[in-house]
Structures are given as structure tokens and as C-alpha cells.
Amino acid sequence: MVLRRYLSKTKKRLNYAVLKAIVVGRKDPGNIAFGFAIGIFIAFVPQVPYLQTVLALFFAFVFGVNKIAPLIGVWLTNPLTWPFFEVLKYITGRFVLNLLHYSKIHQTGLSVRALEYFVGSIILASLFSVASYFIALEVLRVYNLKLHHRKTGKK
Numbered sequence: 001m002v003l004r005r006y007l008s009k010t011k012k013r014l015n016y017a018v019l020k021a022i023v024v025g026r027k028d029p030g031n032i033a034f035g036f037a038i039g040i041f042i043a044f045v046p047q048v049p050y051l052q053t054v055l056a057l058f059f060a061f062v063f064g065v066n067k068i069a070p071l072i073g074v075w076l077t078n079p080l081t082w083p084f085f086e087v088l089k090y091i092t093g094r095f096v097l098n099l100l101h102y103s104k105i106h107q108t109g110l111s112v113r114a115l116e117y118f119v120g121s122i123i124l125a126s127l128f129s130v131a132s133y134f135i136a137l138e139v140l141r142v143y144n145l146k147l148h149h150r151k152t153g154k155k
Contacts, residue, residue, distance in 0.1 A: 035065035039073020044125035093120025
């Protein structure tokens with residue numbers, strides 16, 4: 001019972017610390033949303049496993065964005081969601097290449113399945129990262145507004 005209460009309090013403190021680091025670390029919601037979108041993009045492009053976190057931190061430093069937001073975006077692809085996203089990448093690439101009549105691709109010597117996977121990855125990475133930027137931006141604006149109203153006592 002005591003351990004359960006301690007773990008519950010620790011979890012709440014950790015959640016608060018992460019939220020505070022994201023929101024208070026940089027006041028600009030656009031900066032945080034851009035970092036999150038970077039993480040989403042990296043989560044969807046094909047790469048060596050376990051390199052996503054390193055790439056997210058690298059690009060966070062390159063673009064000067066919040067360092068925690070890209071990590072949260074990258075962690076979207078975890079062992080539970082990974083199979084779904086991998087199949088979705090392949091299906092998307094196959095659909096797009098069929099629309100483009102990719103019969104000439106067979107002559108290039110590329111593996112058609114690898115190309116379908118790569119094209120699907122890039123398309124989904126682009127779409128989801130742009131969408132996640134605007135969603136995160138709106139969520140952060142609403143959160144900051146509520147936080148401001150709470151501090152000032154307004155509703």
C-alpha cells in the first residue's frame with residue numbers, strides 16, 4: 001500500500017516535470033510544436049533501430065528547438081505501435097506507386113517492395129509531421145491560455 005502510494009506520487013511528479021520542461025522550458029509554443037513535428041518525422045522515416053532518439057536529439061540541437069518534444073514524438077513508434085505503422089508505410093507506398101504506374105521501376109534494378117516501403121515512409125512522415133505540428137501548436141496554446149487564466153484568476 002505504501003509502495004503503491006509512493007509510486008503514484010512519483011509518477012505524478014515525473015509527469016509534471018516533463019510537462020514543465022516542455023511548456024516552461026521555452027515559452028514559444030511554435031518552438032515546442034516544431035520539435036514535436038521533428039520527432040514525428042524521424043519516427044516514420046526508415047532507419048537503423050535505436051537510432052531514432054539520437055537523431056531526434058541531433059536535429060533538436062541543429063534547429064534549436066525544445067529537446068524533450070522531439071523525444072516524445074519519436075516515442076510514438078514503440079513496440080506496440082510499430083507493426084501497425086510498418087504495414088501502413090508499405091500499403092501507402094504501394095498505393096502511391098500504383099497510381100504512378102511504376103512499371104518502369106522494374107528496369108532500375110531496385111527492389112519494388114523496398115521502394116514501396118521507402119515511398120510510403122516519406123509520405124507518411126511528411127503528412128504526420130505537418131499535422132502533428134498544428135495539433136501540438138493548438139494544444140499548447142490552449143494549455144498556456146488555461147495556465148494564464150489560472151494564474152490571474154480569470155475564467
